[in-house]
Structures are given as C-alpha cells and as structure tokens.
Amino acid sequence: MIILHICCGPCSIYPISYFKERGIEFKGYFYNPNIHPYKEFRQRIKALEEIQKIFDFEVIWDKEYGLRKFIKETFMLWDKPGKRCERCYIMRLTSTVKKALELKAEAFTTTMLYSIHQNHQLLKEIAEDLSYRYKIPFFYEDFRIGYQKGKETVKNLNIYIQGYCGCIFSEEERYSKKRKKELIKELKKSET
Numbered sequence: 001m002i003i004l005h006i007c008c009g010p011c012s013i014y015p016i017s018y019f020k021e022r023g024i025e026f027k028g029y030f031y032n033p034n035i036h037p038y039k040e041f042r043q044r045i046k047a048l049e050e051i052q053k054i055f056d057f058e059v060i061w062d063k064e065y066g067l068r069k070f071i072k073e074t075f076m077l078w079d080k081p082g083k084r085c086e087r088c089y090i091m092r093l094t095s096t097v098k099k100a101l102e103l104k105a106e107a108f109t110t111t112m113l114y115s116i117h118q119n120h121q122l123l124k125e126i127a128e129d130l131s132y133r134y135k136i137p138f139f140y141e142d143f144r145i146g147y148q149k150g151k152e153t154v155k156n157l158n159i160y161i162q163g164y165c166g167c168i169f170s171e172e173e174r175y176s177k178k179r180k181k182e183l184i185k186e187l188k189k190s191e192t
C-alpha cells in the first residue's frame with residue numbers, strides 16, 4: 001500500500017485514477033497546514049470530500065487548521081517564496097513519511113507532483129532525501145503528464161478549484177500586482 005499525500009481535491013484526480021487503473025493499492029493523506037485562511041481551508045476539504053465520494057477511496061484526514069504551525073515552520077521566510085516553499089514541502093512530506101511508517105506502507109508519494117505550478121525538481125529531491133533518511137521508498141511519477149486531463153475532469157464535475165497555492169502569502173502573490181512586481185525585482189536582483 002502507498003500513502004498518497006493529497007494537497008487538494010483537484011490535484012488528486014489524476015494520481016488517483018493512475019493508481020486505480022493500475023490496481024495499485026493506496027490511501028490518501030490530507031495534511032496541509034499551509035492552506036489559509038480558515039474558510040478557504042474548509043472549502044478545499046469540502047472539494048476533496050466530494051471527489052472522495054465520486055471516486056471512492058480512503059482518506060486519512062488531518063482537518064486541524066494549521067496557520068500557527070505553518071507560521072512556526074516558515075518563520076522569517078515569508079517573503080522568500082523559494083525558501084518558504086522548500087520548508088512547506090519538507091513539513092508536509094515529513095508528516096507523510098511518518099504516517100506511511102506508522103501504517104507500515106510500502107511507499108509514499110504526493111499529488112504535488114501533479115501540479116505544474118510547484119517546483120517539481122525540488123519536491124523530488126526532498127522526497128528522495130526523506131526516503132533515504134527514513135528508509136521508506138518514494139514512489140516517483142511525473143503526474144504532470146495528466147495535468148490537462150485532470151483539469152478537464154474537475155471542470156466537468158463542477159468542483160471548486162482554488163485560485164492560489166495555499167498560504168496567505170501565495171494569495172497576495174497571486175492577486176496583488178504590487179507584490180508581483182516586487183517579486184520580479186527580487187528575482188532579477190538575485191540573478192545578477
């Protein structure tokens with residue numbers, strides 16, 4: 001059995017279909033202290049619950065709102081998206097690995113490997129490192145190949161699709177033109 005960390009409902013559809021089509025046994029694991037604010041967190045849980053009903057699979061839920069945990073983990077990295085996301089990936093994948101060990105799973109993986117908006121290479125490196133340190137296989141698959149298919153399915157099912165990654169900082173980066181400009185400036189500065 002594989003523990004599949006699920007970051008949100010829409011990103012889970014393709015990986016779930018992938019496992020089901022191949023007869024690979026898995027359990028979903030929802031652990032995302034990075035989703036803010038509270039109403040958005042509840043909405044994403046609801047979207048995954050709808051998908052769970054349609055596709056019929058097991059999910060281990062952590063429905064505790066994690067703003068405080070996230071703030072602690074990413075302390076002082078809030079305005080450094082690269083570093084902040086790295087901490088965020090480590091936080092969620094470490095918890096996934098621990099859950100996989102607790103349940104004596106054969107491997108772990110994450111639906112974050114489906115998103116074209118995440119740092120795929122960094123995610124892979126972090127998961128490989130955790131796999132080595134905790135001595136549990138990491139099931140790697142480039143789920144991005146099914147991105148379009150997954151997106152169309154979510155649209156057809158009329159399920160809520162979030163507009164930003166998750167944390168309150170990513171919400172600002174998505175919707176504030178001022179913050180977007182600042183980030184581009186910072187990026188250019190770091191390249192010179």
Ligand code: SF4
Nearest residue numbers: 085088165166167170
């Ligand atoms: S942008 Fe996404 S991956 Fe990065 S810290 Fe925020 S929630 Fe985590």
